[in-house]
Amino acid sequence: MEAVHRLPPLLQAVRDDQPGTVVRLFRQAAHLSQAELGAMCGYSGSTISRLENGQPPLHHIAVRRRLAQALDIPDDYLGLSSSVSRHDTRTAGGSRRDTADPATLHRGPSEGGEPMKRRTLLAGMAGSTVAGIAMGGPAAATPGAAGLEALLFSEDLAVAPLTRGAARASLTGAGRTYSASRYAELTRTLPGLLAGLRAALQQSGDEQRETFAAMLSHAYALASSLSTKHGEDGLAWVLADRSLTAARESGKDATVAAATRTVAITMRRAGHHQGALGLLTSAAGSLDAGRGTATAGLIGAYGNLLCTAAYSSAQADDAGNAATFLDEATAAAGRLGDGVITNGVAPFGRSIVAVYKIGVFTALGDSATALAHAATVDPAELPGPERYGRFCIDTARAWAQHGKADRAVRALLSAERHAPEEATRPSVRDLVSTLLYAPTTTPAGLRDLATRIGVAV
Known part of the structure; x- marks a missing residue:
């Protein structure tokens, strides 16, 4: 890391007052991806990308300080005055070392890059919620985010085991709460459900064990998705792993597929x-969903794997594979007719695939195609406020990329009306912040929306 301080491009970026370039060079020297740095700081990878391009909210002092602390960037390199809270000292090589922050990327001569990278990333993920609250960044002010840690420790709760009927009813209710975009309510009730299902699984006989394991997997998948909604990616990964463990114990192919997707x-x-x-792709290939006797649930699980693979390919800038996966998902949805299969956390059907196409083509930078697919979606076919909110938000991203900020704001306002808690997600606040600070006329309603969802105005 000391060598980066002497790089000519870095010194030039400091002289030219280009803090985004400074952040990018320090991140690359630390061998971190944008997503990994984002996890350390409580931001999404897309936000880090915008910050490195010099876009808002990089002008906020708190944002620059968070990045400086995560990457051990000298204050003056980011246009900051020295802060007594950082207790900076100079090493023999002239670089700064933050003695007060254990999660910095500076490493001594005996520490290899990759182990240090992993330790730093894990520390950042574990502390992102606390850091967000303390520093007032994007990880803060998400309704219902407080108490998410109870999902992680639900196994320690002393509760009576649920009966099979009570477990099924409670799990169905939790799914409806999620679909209704009532995330704060679900955050309160889900730990007890997880504990009750765990207790039931531990005391069940062989004839019910697979059923309770499948239900526990579904509940953990809900918990993981809920954490993702709040931008708590480290917690979401742990809960997703628990979902997969329970799914494998159930022995049910569709359950394993759904957990693998999570x-x-x-x-x-x-x-x-x-x-x-x-x-x-491995999970999709193992399902054998192409056979004529495949159940609707199995086809739904298969289709959701393909949709997620398409979006993952788009994120990796692989347009060819993204299109292939979308074609396969479209064909799978066609086998189900016009209905929507509610298979675990993620529903599947033609309307779901259409919404995925919006996100995929936006990620690939083809906003015109994304908007063409948005025009084909019938909102009445979407199963609940959560999916309608996602449709509106994905459409808003496409409009923003297309240079139509006013249309983007209209879509965001529609999402807020139908799914208020979906509209407070960190990724949505990132989008609103970008629109708010764009060098164009501020669309009507944007500033008020920003205030309502916790974006600094």
Whole structure:
């Protein structure tokens, strides 16, 4: 890391007051992806990308300080005055070392890059919620985010085991709460459900063990998806892994596929696109969903794997594979007719594939095609406020990329009306912040929306 301080491009970026370039060079020297740095700081990978391009909210002092602390960047390199809270000292080589922050990337002569990278990333992921609250960045002010850690420690709760009927009813209710975009309510009730299902699994006989394991897997997948909604990617990965463990105990192919998809999503969000794709394609290939006797549930699980693989490919800038996976998902949805299969956390059907196409083509930079697919979606076919909110938000991203900020804001306002808690997600706040600070006329309603969802105005 000391060598980066002497790089001519870095010194030039400091002289030219280009803090985004400074951040990028320090991140690359630390061998971190944008997603990994984002996990350390409580931001999404897309936000780090915008920051490195000099876009808002890089002008906020708190944002620059968080990046400086994560990457051990000298204050003056980011246009900051020295802060007594950082207790900076100089090493023999002239670089700064933050003696107060154990999660910096400076490493001594005996420490290899990769082990230090892993330790730093894990420390950052574990502390991202606390850091967000303390520093007032994007990880803060998400309704219902407080208490998410209870999902992680639900196994320690002393509760009575649920009966099979009570477990099924409670799990169905939790799914409806999620679909209704009532995330704060689900955050309160889900730990007890997880504990009750765990207790039931531990005390069940052989004839019910597979059933309770499948239900526990579904509940952990809900918990992982809920954590993802709040931008808690480290927690989401742990809960997804628990979902997969329970799914394998159930022995049910569709359950294992759904849990595998949940794990792959958390991997993709951490920047591990190829690893996620490997999981998804392997799981899809093992389902044998092409046979004529495949159940609707199995086809739905298969289709969701393909949709997620398409989006993961788009994130990796692989348009060819993204199109192939979308074609396969479209064919799978066609086998189900016009209905939507609610298979675990993720529903599947023609309307779901259409919404995925919006996100995939936006990720590939083809906003015109994304908007063409958005025009084909019938909102009445979407199963609940959560999916409608996602449709509106994905469409808003496409409009923003297309240079139509006013249309983007209209879509965001529609998402807020129908799924208020979906509209407060960190990724949505990132989008609103970008629109708010763009060098164009501020669309009507954007500033008020920003205030309501916690974006600094």
